[in-house]
Amino acid sequence: MGEQIICVNELVKLACEKFERKFGGVARFCGCAPGRVNLIGEHTDYNDGFVFPMFSFMCMSQALPLVTVMVGCPTNSSRYRVLTHSDHADHSMFAEFDLPSLESPLKPGIPAWANYVKGVVAYFKGQNPLCGFDAVVSSLVPVGGGLSSSAALEAATYTFLEALCGALPTVSLRDKALICQKAEHDYPGMPCGIMDQFIAFMGKKDHALLIDCRSLESRLVPFKNPEVAILITNSNVRHLLTGSEYPTRRRNCEEAAKIMGKKSLRDVTLDNLEDFRNNLTEEMYHQVCHVVTEMHRTKQSAEALEDGDYQMFGKWMFESHESLRKDYKVSCPELDELVKIVANVDGVYGSRMTGGGFGGCTVTLLKTLVVQKAINEIKSKYHGHPTFYVCRPGDGAQLINLE
Numbered sequence: 001m002g003e004q005i006i007c008v009n010e011l012v013k014l015a016c017e018k019f020e021r022k023f024g025g026v027a028r029f030c031g032c033a034p035g036r037v038n039l040i041g042e043h044t045d046y047n048d049g050f051v052f053p054m055f056s057f058m059c060m061s062q063a064l065p066l067v068t069v070m071v072g073c074p075t076n077s078s079r080y081r082v083l084t085h086s087d088h089a090d091h092s093m094f095a096e097f098d099l100p101s102l103e104s105p106l107k108p109g110i111p112a113w114a115n116y117v118k119g120v121v122a123y124f125k126g127q128n129p130l131c132g133f134d135a136v137v138s139s140l141v142p143v144g145g146g147l148s149s150s151a152a153l154e155a156a157t158y159t160f161l162e163a164l165c166g167a168l169p170t171v172s173l174r175d176k177a178l179i180c181q182k183a184e185h186d187y188p189g190m191p192c193g194i195m196d197q198f199i200a201f202m203g204k205k206d207h208a209l210l211i212d213c214r215s216l217e218s219r220l221v222p223f224k225n226p227e228v229a230i231l232i233t234n235s236n237v238r239h240l241l242t243g244s245e246y247p248t249r250r251r252n253c254e255e256a257a258k259i260m261g262k263k264s265l266r267d268v269t270l271d272n273l274e275d276f277r278n279n280l281t282e283e284m285y286h287q288v289c290h291v292v293t294e295m296h297r298t299k300q301s302a303e304a305l306e307d308g309d310y311q312m313f314g315k316w317m318f319e320s321h322e323s324l325r326k327d328y329k330v331s332c333p334e335l336d337e338l339v340k341i342v343a344n345v346d347g348v349y350g351s352r353m354t355g356g357g358f359g360g361c362t363v364t365l366l367k368t369l370v371v372q373k374a375i376n377e378i379k380s381k382y383h384g385h386p387t388f389y390v391c392r393p394g395d396g397a398q399l400i401n402l403e
Contacts, residue, residue, distance in 0.1 A: 008032065008067055012400055015071045015085075015138035018092075022083050023134040027071035031159030033152045033397040035066040035141035036199050037232055037363050038354050039208055039305075040320050041298035043328055045193025047253050047291050048214035048266035050298040053195055054223065054230075054393040055203035066142075066389060068152040070160040071402070072135030082117055084137040099132060108187045116150055119183025120157040125175075127166030135160065142234055142387075147354075147361060150188070151196035154180040155397040163399050173201040174216055191250055203396035210302040214266055221306050223393050228310055228349075229371055231342075231364040232389040233378060235334040238359040246356055249287060249328070256284045265291045290327035294320060314350025314365055318343065321352035321362075330357025334384055338362045341381050345374045 012030055019027040034055040041051035075081075078099045085092040095114035100106040106122045108115045117137075124130065137156070141149040158176055171179075177197040184190050184197070194213050202209060207220040257264050260276045265288060273288055280288065297316040304312040321339050325331040335353040339362055342351045347370030354363040366374055375388050 008069070008400070011067065011138055011140060012069050012071060012402070015069050015136045016402065018083065018085060018138065019071055019134070019136040022136065023081070025073060025134070027136070027402060028073040029160055029163035030069055030071045030400040030402050031156040031161070031163060031397065032067055032069045032400050033155035033159065033200055034203070034394055035068075035147035035149060035152050036196060036203070037147060037230065037361075037391065038195065039230075039363060039365075040301045040317055040352065041195075041294060042320065042324055042352075042354070042357075043249065043330070044291055044294050044298065045195040045211075045213045046191065046250050047193075047257075047295075048264040049291065049295040050302075051193075051195040051211050051213060052208055052221075052298050052302055053199040053203075053211070054208040055199060055396055066140050066147065066391075068137065068139040068141055068149065068156045069400070070135050070137050070153075070156045072133050072160065072164075074164055075132040075134055077132040079132050080117075080121065081134045082114065082137060083135070084113060084139075099130060106187075108189065112188065113153075115187040115189075116153045116184065117157050119187030120154050120180055121161065122187070123179045123183050124158060124161045124165070125168050125171050125179070126161060126164075127168050130161070130165055133164060142361075147232070148196040148200075150184060150190070150192075151180065151200045154183060154197060155200035159397045159399055174198070176201050191247055199396065201396050203394065205393060205395050207393055208302075208305065210298070214264070219302070221302050223305060225308065227368050229366060229368045230391045231366055231371055231374060232354075232391055233338050233342075233362045233364065234387045234389070235332075235338060235359055235361065236385055236387060237332070237334045239332055245330070245358065249330075252281075252284050252287050253291060256280055256288045266295065268292050286327040286329075290323045293323055310349045310365060314348070317350030317352045317363075317365060324353055324357065328357075332358055334359065334382075335362055337382060338378060338386070341378050342366070342374050345370060345377050348374060 016027045036053050036055050038053040045051050081096045083094050106118045141152045143149045180197040206224045208223050210219045301313050301316045339351045342348045342364050347367035349365040351364040
């Protein structure tokens, strides 16, 4: 079936052992957050649109999650020391930085991964002042796979800090998400939408979450049918990019909305788009076309899932992938190949790339009984070396008791 992944308790245990070896003490607190899969609604969040993600846990013999954990304890120093180790990386990485203050706030720096932690530390709101700490981060969420390893790290960090300093009652789940989004904007410098951080704190077991990225209202949609599963296939490719692809598309969307006299692409219809076609570059036109049609697909998909109409949901998924490939141009040959392979498997409802694109993962909605058949087809026909995760919706960020 899917990849044989250790359970969360075992991952926490390994992280605590690494902590003891590195820092010579016993970890007292643990924050945990899973990776997410976006069922549909890609590149719509920063356009005030709709997205439909869920947090994922594995559904093989046990609930075996793709998660990130942060374990550690406070220190008497004015330093943060963080060791990170990923099941998908060949080595550990270490970062050390000072406590922030009004006179000397934290600044982005090297190593790049530490900026996700720094940003959350800089904007964290707790009952007690921040103190120095030692911590180990351990993750099973594939980096660069489109499963939001960055939001998992941010949410795990925030949850760890709550255990360290006490949770502030006035900080809602929504506010935590906004804090982590600001952290990612200001420190790693990624102008992400709200989806990943929102689902990080508000995900619920056996539900997907339809999020209105303008109003920040959300609706839990039941996803409990044991006869239907989600197959995540990691292409295990990540094409080298200049780093401007995501920001450029976001700027194009914002500029197109401005040209059409709209606050955002949320307010644009296909008729509006055709009226202004001659005012937009060809690239802008196609990108806007994707966003506008994707918002419609996302709302319709939520209704289809609520009605148990998996055939219709699958139809929207296939159309989403084609739009991402043809109009938004964020797919790649490997992702297209994976979608094409499973499209010919009986019992597969739909499939699409998930995440930012240019590599990473596909998400497939299919009958549970044909999961192994789909995996076998991909293994026999895909030209790369894929890995598989068979998932159902799980809970968002949480504290784990280490005592």
